[in-house]
Amino acid sequence: MSALWYPYTQMQNIAPFPVVRRATGVTLQLExxxxxxxxxxxxxxxxxxYNHPTLNRVLTQQAEIFSHIMxxxxxxxxxxxxxxxxxQITPHGLNHVFFSDSGSVAVEVALKMSFQYWINSGNYEKDKTLSLKNAYHGDTFKAMEVSDDSxxxxxxSRHxxxxxxxxxxxxxxxxxxxxLTEDISSLESVLKENGHRIAAFILEPIVQCAGGFRIYSPQYLKAARRLCDxxxxxLIFDEVATGFGRTGKLFAAEHAGVTPDVLVLGKALTGGYMGHAATISNSMIYESFLGDDNRRAFMxxxxxxxxxxxxxxxxKSIELFHQEDYLGKxxxxxxxxxxxxxxxKSVLVKEKRVLGALGAIEVFESRYxxxxxxxxxxxxxxxxxxxNVAYVMPSYIITESELRKVFDVLKKWFT
Ligand SMILES: Cc1ncc(COP(=O)(O)O)c(C=O)c1O
Known part of the structure; x- marks a missing residue:
């Protein structure tokens, strides 16, 4: 029995997990x-x-210079x-970057920044958030608060x-x-009635990923921008999952041509090599933190x-993304x-959803x-x-035959 405590796992009597010995390209080699x-x-x-030679080289080169500096x-x-x-690469108007070490923390940062923006602006009433059902924004406390009950x-939930x-x-x-009219008018009525209490509306643009791989219209985002104004x-866009090409655009916000006040990035930011995240704000928010009083600063x-x-x-990951025409891939x-x-074809399947390098197969009941x-x-x-969703979100370097093999296995399961 190992000392290792795994995530999202009932540890009692778990079957041993496959041990990965090496990973190259999209292939995991097991012990x-x-x-x-x-x-x-x-x-x-x-x-x-995995094991991308250019990224490996950058990592070792940087390690020889310094691995960490506060x-x-x-x-x-x-x-x-x-x-x-x-x-330079995010939607126009996002100008100030605050780094952190994971997507959840970057969401916390986005929320803290939003609350403090209002405090710094002399508005003490806005202590609430608005979020979407089925949302998943991370596992830390404030991130859980804006995520759905799940x-x-x-x-x-008591906390x-x-x-x-x-x-x-x-x-x-x-x-x-x-x-659209129905969904947008629900949004408008919440904002109309409670906007004076709401600091920020946080959502994953275009696709809610971990919350069920639900895809929705860019028109909704356009309306969200207009109504938030x-x-x-x-308006906070959490692009921890959708960022860096997943939905077919470099950032999902581009489907709607909308710039949020705050953008959150993580996961693929480092090409998936290590945990890191960024919370990027517009100048209006940033400038509210400026002043002679240290209490206005972001602590x-x-x-x-x-x-x-x-x-x-x-x-290097961003350079490769452009150089290797990942959007084409x-x-x-x-x-x-x-x-x-x-x-x-399967009677078990309720809906199939595809966007960019994301395919989701929702079944009627999770037991399927x-x-x-x-x-x-x-x-x-x-x-x-x-x-109740089986999904495919591969590396962008996956070959056609590798991807077809994944679907052969899925089809075999469903038949
Ligand atoms: C949209 C979204 N936000 C935030 C997070 C949390 O990121 P992390 O696991 O790096 O804390 C995730 C993780 O899946 C996510 O999908």
């Missing part, structure tokens, strides 16, 4: 000698696959350069001060006018924020997934997926459904 095609890129972070009172080029690069948060929650917008990416509420500072190894990796992945799910993970392993693929 048992078996190999698995990783269809979910280590929780959607390893966008370049950002309090000192600074370094990798952090300065990455902050500038992120401002297996992730249920145990702590969570929940604010306003709206239903997930309906109708998918191409929602019709009627559906009208009712004086900040937050994770020890490893701006870690040079992470920043050097992120800079993602379009190809999308077209294969569309084709594969179209030929997938019991055993899928083990079945996939036996068939050489690594999959890990969430609730």
């Amino acid at each position: 048992s000698g078996a190999t698995l095609i990783d269809a979910i890129s280590s929780w959607w972070a390893a966008i370049h696959g 950002l309090g009172g000192l600074t370094h080029r990798p952090a300065i350069d990455l902050a500038d690069k992120l401002v 297996d992730f948060t249920a145990t702590f 969570l001060k929940r604010s306003y929650v709206l239903p997930t917008p309906n109708g998918g990416f191409f929602a019709n006018d009627e559906t 009208t009712y004086n509420v900040l 937050h500072g994770p020890t490893f924020m701006g870690n040079p190894l992470a920043c050097a990796l992120a800079l 993602i379009r190809k992945i999308e077209s294969i997934i569309i084709e594969e799910v179209a030929s997938m 997926l019991n055993g899928l993970q083990e079945f996939a392993i036996e068939n050489g693929v690594w999959l890990r459904p969430i609730g």
Whole structure:
């Protein structure tokens, strides 16, 4: 029995997990000698696959210069350069980058920044948030508060001060006018009635990932931007999962041509090599923190924020993304997934959803997926459904034959 305590796992009598000995490209080699095609890129972070020679080189080069330097009172080029690069590539108007070590902490930072923006602006009434049903924004306390009540948060519900929650917008990416009007008017009525209490509306743009892989319309985001402006509420986009190409655009916000007040990035930021995250704000928020009084400053500072190894990796990862035409690769992945799910017929399947390098298969009952993970392993693929959704979110370097093999296994399961 090992001392290791695993995430999201009932530890009593767990069957031994497969031990990965080495990982290269999209292939995991197990100690048992078996190999698995990783269809979910280590929780959607390893966008370049594993053991990427260029990223490996950058990591060792940076380690030989320095592996870590605190950002309090000192600074370094990798952090300065990455902050500038992120401002350059994210939607226009986001100008100030605050680093942290995980997506959950970056969400905390976004929320703290929003609350303090209002305090710094002399508004003490705005102590609530608005979020969406089925949302997942991380496992720390405030992140749980803006996430839906689910297996992730249920145990702590007594400790969570929940604010306003709206239903997930309906109708998918191409929602019709009627559906949109209904969802947008629900948003407007919450903002109209409670906007004076709401500091920020936080949502994952276009796709709610861990919360059920629900896709919704860019028109909703456009309306959210307009209504947040009208009712004086900040807009936060959590792109920890959707950022860096997952939805077919570099950032999902681009589908709507909308700039949030705060953008949160994580996961694929470092190409999935190590934990790091960024919370990027507009100048209106940043400037509210300026002044002679230290109490206006942002009192937050994770020890490893701006870690040079992470920043050097992120800079190279972004360079590779453009150099290797990842958006083109993602379009190809999308077209294969569309084709594969179209030929997938099963009475167990409720809905199939595809966008960019993301394919989700929702079944009527989660028990229909019991055993899928083990079945996939036996068939050489690594999959890990969430609730009643089996999903594929591969590295962008996956080949056509590797991707088709993933779907062969899924089809075999469903037939
Ligand atoms: C949208 C979103 N936000 C935040 C997080 C939390 O990120 P982390 O696991 O790095 O804390 C996740 C993780 O899955 C996520 O999908």
